[in-house]
Amino acid sequence: MSAEMNIARARMLLEGIPGVTLSGEGPILTVETPVDQFAVVGAMLKEKVGCLFFAFLTAIDHKEAGLEVVARLDNLDSRVCVMLRTKLGAGNTRCPSLFAIYRGANWMEREAFDMFGIVFDGHPDLRRMLLPEDWVGHPLLKSYAVDTPYPPYR
Amino acid sequence: MEIKPPKCTIPPANWEEFKDLQEWKQLHKTRPETGDKFSPLFESVTEGIHSFPGGFVVTTVADNFLNWARKSAVWPVSFGLACCAIEMMATFASRFDVERLGMVPWASPRHSDLMIVSGTVTIKMAPMLERIYEQMPDPKWALSMGSCANSGGPFRHGYHVVKGVDRIIPVDVYVPGCPPPPESLLNGLLLLQEQIAHFHKTGRKAEPTPKVD
Numbered sequence: 001m002s003a004e005m006n007i008a009r010a011r012m013l014l015e016g017i018p019g020v021t022l023s024g025e026g027p028i029l030t031v032e033t034p035v036d037q038f039a040v041v042g043a044m045l046k047e048k049v050g051c052l053f054f055a056f057l058t059a060i061d062h063k064e065a066g067l068e069v070v071a072r073l074d075n076l077d078s079r080v081c082v083m084l085r086t087k088l089g090a091g092n093t094r095c096p097s098l099f100a101i102y103r104g105a106n107w108m109e110r111e112a113f114d115m116f117g118i119v120f121d122g123h124p125d126l127r128r129m130l131l132p133e134d135w136v137g138h139p140l141l142k143s144y145a146v147d148t149p150y151p152p153y154r
Numbered sequence: 155m156e157i158k159p160p161k162c163t164i165p166p167a168n169w170e171e172f173k174d175l176q177e178w179k180q181l182h183k184t185r186p187e188t189g190d191k192f193s194p195l196f197e198s199v200t201e202g203i204h205s206f207p208g209g210f211v212v213t214t215v216a217d218n219f220l221n222w223a224r225k226s227a228v229w230p231v232s233f234g235l236a237c238c239a240i241e242m243m244a245t246f247a248s249r250f251d252v253e254r255l256g257m258v259p260w261a262s263p264r265h266s267d268l269m270i271v272s273g274t275v276t277i278k279m280a281p282m283l284e285r286i287y288e289q290m291p292d293p294k295w296a297l298s299m300g301s302c303a304n305s306g307g308p309f310r311h312g313y314h315v316v317k318g319v320d321r322i323i324p325v326d327v328y329v330p331g332c333p334p335p336p337e338s339l340l341n342g343l344l345l346l347q348e349q350i351a352h353f354h355k356t357g358r359k360a361e362p363t364p365k366v367d
Binding site: 132144 | 277278313314
């Protein structure tokens, strides 16, 4: 099956879901979902579109507008790339976990929790990934002051 | 109408006004002297011999001999943190050959005299670095290699970097560069040998070499 046909199929599947917007040209398809549909759309992409490869998951801080979670899912056989994005909304730090669908999401979600403080519902072991366990704050948030005192080494 | 070229005046840098430098100076006034480089017993025995008539000959000769022995067998603990460690390895290898200066990279801190801090020290790594330094027997020396270890370097304003390894351990020689070439590190090691040579003669530790980033 060619890449164009796969993308057309993905569009057909995802257009029915309320709140999902599709954009992007060529082999990259951008899918924006509401937060509660995040895991549902992820599962759909894996089963129906064949995006078996979980490339990465990260987040963007839009300051007042809140956080945005971005995941990239690839179908390596037919070269379809999907950017799965969801806006958490102002003040919200909870997001459904993709761990049940993709095992590769485990450490990526831990890192997003470490750096942005996003709590993934359904994650089995949400601890800090890179920073020491007694670290205060989440450093990739725009509101984090770089010179936050961290005794005794700063 | 004549168009005048814009006059560009750059005020000369007043280094005393730099906040980082002030901070560093303050830190060096108050930095804790961890690790005693003198044994009090040894010092009292030396004082006793020194007070005898003609005893100073013995003490100065003994001092010279001990310093010669110390500076001719400085064993750095093989401890690399980042890309500076590559240059450090090159220095230890046959082309630059620090073994002719009596330096053997040793894999245990308990048998080493020198710690070359080669690379960025992150806040997560800092407790381990401190621990390795404390495991080394006295007298011990530390050499800070590269901009990152000197001051944090290009990562100074990151959230995870210690702004200079001298916030953790007392440093004897600073080697500038990013990374310093092996010649630079070799120069630093020779400066350290000079410091060790008049270690007991002055009765205290020599001043650290001026810090350049």
